[in-house]
Amino acid sequence: MDSNLFANRKIIHIDMDAFYASVEQMDNPELKGLPIAVGGSEQRGVVSAASYEARKFGVRSAMSSIHAKRLCPELIFVRPRFDRYKEISKKIRKIFLEYTDLVEPLSLDEAYLDVTVNKKGMPSATLIAQEIRKRILTETGLTASAGISINKFVAKVASDYNKPDGQKTVNPEEVEAFLEQLDIKKFYGIGKVTAEKMYQLGIFTGLDLKQKSREFLEKHFSNSGTYYYQISRGIHHSAVKPNRTIKSVGAERTFFENLSSEIFLEDKIINIADELEKRLQRSKIAGKTITLKLKYSDFSLQTRSKTLPYFISDKNLIIDVAKELLYQERLKNSVRLLGISLHNLNNQFSKDTEPKQKSISIQLQFNFKD
Template identity: 55%
Template structure:
């Protein structure tokens, strides 16, 4: 979907149409969750601090998010997808992969299906969507970003490898800003440059992700569209109006975050074996500390005991904290290999 949250707000509030809109908090510590295309012309982007967004676009209009409204529209769109295929893998409220190799309407062309789905979404919701069509997930995702908004782009099988060779490395899905900078220093500017590196060299430099980079440089991505994709983690976090500088302030905020996390665990019938504490400092430096136990983590008391232990892993006496978060992983419904634990032996 195109600027999904912001587009829903502009649809529901005509006075916002044609104006730069940011969904998110407008305070000094707020963050932009979504920006309309009018706002993007000024350089406003999602995940940008609201204070920076306001400086980039003085006329920016901030709107508080309405997640219930976005979820309702998302469900409408999902229903449309299922008219064509049951192989739908949601990535978020506004994005999904569809495998239409064998589709319910027996349409011979994925491009025709994408065009029809875009039309149905527009008729049903009043919103525009962009579609990417190709032979695998990586290429389809790449294609979906080419002609936004209201775009449709095909990377045909015979063009796939040549297209990737020309693609700028920062446009590769799965290569973030930090990794792109590292690749620039290696002389890698596009897919053709990346293709010159052996798989072993990429693994040495980038770990397991190197195997992925090696394959996508050759337009290879064998991941199937998985309609039963399982959640890997569950979390809650909070950004503060003023930096936290006292341990008691930190503990107080973690109590509230724990309550939110516990509520989400109960709603989704989720428990896990790893708790992660996320801390972002006033200078945007970020650390995480994790603890894995053999028993299920399933209540506030357990979470509190674990985050108290994690707090001892860094010095809280001289810090200024702008964000705290807690997340649970190694969940009870993950279809993954069992977690290994180190035994403690008494000598």
């Protein structure tokens, strides 16, 4: 690896510890020390976040509520409060910006910071991370973990190393050795299915992955093979991008009971479109491509899309297109989840350019982004 290429970069990845669940436990002391899941319910839905007490039982985000309850019979379900999470996230973002303008948020609870040149003039990224984590605790009451290294990939992996409330620095000369000893399921960008495939190919650690040729990895993993070849050597060229472009905006609902009729789904489309319109207005964004997402009772997933010749953000137009997509073909089964999203957004324009949203009967103007 050409260490000179990365030696001067100082990247921090900050990741809040069980953010949603920690906020709920902080705001409601009665929940402290208890296994809680944010989102879902005992009968239905999906876990958005789990406290560390719940994680000890194997409860994880994106897990069905029913399965989570089986793993942890004492699990307490809490309704999410995204306005509260955003409020705290803004406070944390404000702290980041006191150190550098190169902040790339990944979500409400994590971000990359490039502190190679920073506003405090501090030469040590490790000390910057320590100071930021201390300030987050003092100003919000919540803990955060951090990874510090020469690029985004290694920093992201390192931030998970000493969780919760810890940090890990991987210096330039330590990168390859650090990655070699890791289980490949710890590599950011390698999911459960890919990890299982790698295990079948005899790839269990970063060292095993590093010993495979580029040709071998491209043969078995197609275009991703080159990415795996590079990250096994700690190579990741992506810069910290402070203005990440939103690619889609959506809203969805999981139903308490499966719905088997398009008539019942029409009512749900109206409610979802109303929420989607609010999100679009907050983001000051419109889109041309509408996608209807259907998750059936057997958990199979189907999407139906339509691209319009103009941008829309008005819920009435979204409802019309979503209903058209609903009746595009018959339902395969009863439906447990319905979602609507807009893609092909107008946020490639500047704020000074205000394209007009068109329909046969109305003409609306808007500005842009969340």
